Amino acid sequence: MPALIPTDHTARVVWLGYQPVPVEKLVITSVPLEEMPLSFAGFDGEVHAGLTRPSCSRVLKQYPRNTEIRNVRQLCVVSAEEMTEVAQKMGLAAMDYAWVGASLVLEGIPDLTHLPPSSRLQGPDGVTLVVDMENLPCQEPAVTIEKARPGEGKGFKRAAEGKRGVTAWVEREGVLRLGDVVRLHVPAQRGWQPNRDAAEK
Helix, strand or coil, rough: CEEEHHHHHHHEEEEEEEECCEEEECCCCCCCECCCEEECEEECCCCCCEEECCCCHHCCCCCCCEEEECCCCCCCEHHHHHHHHHHHHHHHCCHHHHHCCCCCCEEECCCHHCCCCCEEEEEECCEEEEEEEEECCCHHHHHHHHCCCCCCCCCHHHHCCCCCCEEEEEEEEEEEECCCCEEEEEEEECHHHHHHHHHHC
16 A cells, blocks of 8 residues: 555746855855756755755754754745745735745645645656655745845744745655646655644644
8 A cells, every 4th residue: 555645736846946055144045947956965056955964953852963864954845825925924025035045936735834744746757855844934034035125024934934835855866847847745644643632622
């Protein structure tokens, strides 16, 4: 019995990009791409690429900072629809995806930020990304937006809560291109019972 179920949900790749250098003074510098060759380590040249990475504040409850761990945040995947909502809440005409350090922007999958962990996003040539978990809003996009649009960056963290997208890693190598359609595959398991019990109370 398959552990992953293909769904009828697909999305179109509307933006690709990468961060060639680490964040400096909390400002993100992203470069747009037309195609993204992906290896098991992610995109060559991306600051978040690699099979492993030093642990950060997101996993301090599990590991001391800078512990070498498996890199499951090679890519940042965001929703075009959710970014539009964030921009509207902030009073921006539009969101520049480079401001949020996006690797991949998809259009068409509802509630993308809350995809089940371990879901797959599979491209036309078989390239497959595994969803790790929600990418919580952080300060860097706020500072980056503030630099680009003075007076408008402060509201990012609140506006982006629950809409910041997900982190992901490469399970199968391949190439993603602008305009490609990816299909969502989700785990076959039911929701975790304690969460279901809490929701019913």
